[in-house]
Amino acid sequence: MVSQRRLRELLLAGRVERRGRTTIVARPKIRQPLAMGSYTEAAKAQGLSAGRILVGWTDLVADEALSATLAVEVGAPIVQLERVLTTDGVDVGLETTKLPADRYPGLAGSFDYRDSLYAEIRSRGIVFTRTVDTIETALPDARESALLTVDARTPMFLLNRVSYDQDGIPIEQRRSLYRGDRMTFTAIMHADQQAAM
Template structure:
């Protein structure tokens, strides 16, 4: 049996290739043609056209702004490392800040207590923030820290700045981190906070950070838009 090494392109993939060529001559922020006009120009159904558009959205080539679609800026490429993503973005010449969603204090359940090496029921401070670059909401971060580890954090910390920098000023020396990354879809609340729809692909990063003595500092859950973010990691031999 002979295996065909050149599989037949589906109709929406042919359209996608044509749209990629169209985008090469456009700039970020330029309005993208309507679905009706594109379907007519390529002589395909609206459903076929929407499949191609969907791929462009996921790839971060275009983005929705209300009822309009525009050419997207290049994805934000950030290092997967210990440190502030806000600071890393600014080093690349992008504006970046955090929007406060809220502070809360609650009792650790058994799972969180095990991660943070604290007793079940011990108080935990939670900080939830939206991460923005160039005025676009790209990430939702939820950080949980044992309350007795960082006393007075809620009263004194400026949520717009780097939490890691704040912890270092309090004498904490960072050691290893354990990261797990998977792809997910946002729930309705997360989608609303990031101003996207619930079909937008996301990177979910769960991190436990330790100090130089091996004691857990924080548990962090970070949700990043897959259409706007790319991460890099440097690994040694």
């Protein structure tokens, strides 16, 4: 019989998952490359189905911190898109993206939330040339746990990203919360990148 401690270790490692009172063997973790592409594009490249569930669109105004991050005036309109990320029908992440509303007119009305937001941005002539990513571990709060249908003790990867275009202008500020038991991240680095740091 498996001890509670060993079961917890297996859960955290993503080797098993709970479905109600039943524990089953989990599918392999999803490998997410640390790259400028989107989650949707990365999942599809691995032959997985990627989906999005709309949590909502919110109209905000830039405070001082968001003004500095997105290079807009304090009080500028910001559109926020929040979606649950799914892979093969399993909720794996919660993505919250803030964008300068003036730069993306009509986005909330014309964009299909099930599609890649990066593809939509590129279709508007904007080129992603650089991102600044920060990754840390976190635990979900009560709202995040409910949206992802996980236990509040489930370890998460928290990725904060600011993307920049070909002119060095910020494109987006994104906060992505990924289930640590379902996702793993990979990065490929080259010697010339290290020299540029």
